[in-house]
Amino acid sequence: MAKKMHETPMLDALETGPWPSFVTGLKRLAKDKDYVVDLLGTLETSYRTKKGYWKGGTVGVFGYGGGVIPRFTELKDENDKPVYPDAAELHTLRVQPPPGMHYTSDVLRKMCDIWERHGTGLIAFHGQSGDIMFQGAKTDKVQDAFDELNELGFDLGGAGPAVRTSMSCVGAARCEQSCYDEAKAHRTVINTFTDDIHRPALPYKFKFKFSGCPNDCMNSIQRADMAVIGTWRDNIRTDEALARKWFDKHGMNELVNDVVTRCPTKAIMLKEVKDLRTNDPKISTVKVNDTHGLEIHNADCVRCMHCINVMTGALAHGTDTGATILVGGKRTLKIGDLMGTVVVPFLPLKTDEDYEALVDLGQRVIDFFAENALEHERTGEMIERIGLVNFLEGVGVEIDPNMVSTPRTNPYVRTDGWDEEVAKINAKKAA
Numbered sequence: 059m060a061k062k063m064h065e066t067p068m069l070d071a072l073e074t075g076p077w078p079s080f081v082t083g084l085k086r087l088a089k090d091k092d093y094v095v096d097l098l099g100t101l102e103t104s105y106r107t108k109k110g111y112w113k114g115g116t117v118g119v120f121g122y123g124g125g126v127i128p129r130f131t132e133l134k135d136e137n138d139k140p141v142y143p144d145a146a147e148l149h150t151l152r153v154q155p156p157p158g159m160h161y162t163s164d165v166l167r168k169m170c171d172i173w174e175r176h177g178t179g180l181i182a183f184h185g186q187s188g189d190i191m192f193q194g195a196k197t198d199k200v201q202d203a204f205d206e207l208n209e210l211g212f213d214l215g216g217a218g219p220a221v222r223t224s225m226s227c228v229g230a231a232r233c234e235q236s237c238y239d240e241a242k243a244h245r246t247v248i249n250t251f252t253d254d255i256h257r258p259a260l261p262y263k264f265k266f267k268f269s270g271c272p273n274d275c276m277n278s279i280q281r282a283d284m285a286v287i288g289t290w291r292d293n294i295r296t297d298e299a300l301a302r303k304w305f306d307k308h309g310m311n312e313l314v315n316d317v318v319t320r321c322p323t324k325a326i327m328l329k330e331v332k333d334l335r336t337n338d339p340k341i342s343t344v345k346v347n348d349t350h351g352l353e354i355h356n357a358d359c360v361r362c363m364h365c366i367n368v369m370t371g372a373l374a375h376g377t378d379t380g381a382t383i384l385v386g387g388k389r390t391l392k393i394g395d396l397m398g399t400v401v402v403p404f405l406p407l408k409t410d411e412d413y414e415a416l417v418d419l420g421q422r423v424i425d426f427f428a429e430n431a432l433e434h435e436r437t438g439e440m441i442e443r444i445g446l447v448n449f450l451e452g453v454g455v456e457i458d459p460n461m462v463s464t465p466r467t468n469p470y471v472r473t474d475g476w477d478e479e480v481a482k483i484n485a486k487k488a489a
Contacts, residue, residue, distance in 0.1 A: 093144050117200055125152050150193045154189065155190055159183075169192075173192050187223050221260070227269050235375065237375060269286070284420055322364075331350060399438075
């Protein structure tokens, strides 16, 4: 029987809203654990005083330099004794998820049982870095918990100045928008850099994230030092039967207002069937009824995915698929949020050699980062400081006009026909 609950009026208030509260979950765990009773007491004190009472330290498992986030209480009485002794330590184990976050119910139950035995029982699927967060264990239980998780087939993720746990979307397993094998890319890259995950030796953290299409469900462009985002370089595919079915359900207003006018580069036009340019190899066309159809100018398409998302099946990505590689995304630290910069506009990911090329690029980027970044500086901040050209030369990548720091919003000037115009001007001058 757990000890008596502390008074927690501020936490109680969090249970009164319309949404489920984490406080309810903690109270349920506290019925059998003195550990969680005192954890609630600590949290109530933090809410009341508006202060955090956890400090770091050194806690780990044999053979690993990272993967455990140590937390010791600073909430002490006048005799320097913890006010809530059963929650004096609250260490977190970061555990790597499988690519695409695929689990069986049996594995999930076993994870819960392990953490019930060795920790608070509180688990978060998943943290910002992608880890399964096993939150709350005492120092003498960390090794035991890890041993059982490792026996189940799971490994610790990154913590500190190291390569961090990667994330990949469900991708090819369940999504028709997938442009490459995300799970294979994820596993191939992480298996290569396992030592850099377990033994922190970098200036600061480095994250890979894998999204199978430009929808970027992993938010890799905003959060990953190296983002691998699926794309294609041929024409959008069309299916007339599905397009007609979509139109019968949604009608002309929705076609115009939700598809045609929302194309950011005006690559889609609504035309009468007799005016559709069906013979142009750079234009995709599809009839939506007997009188009208869509004309998609693929040269202007920036792969924003909006039309494909709205008319899934009727419109689909091309078949010449691969990935765009971006480097330098991150959240706020020294110089504010950064989105990834394109360094490889298109990398085919079909053969084993293609995936080896991805790993090789990752190795070159990490090596350059390790040698040139300042302490506590992310890859994007390093590039801002030294310049993109120096970075590209350092990692051995040829400069390409598609290398832009803000994809889809970078202003540009079309140069189609400039040579002809110059020739006309020169001819007039000569005359």
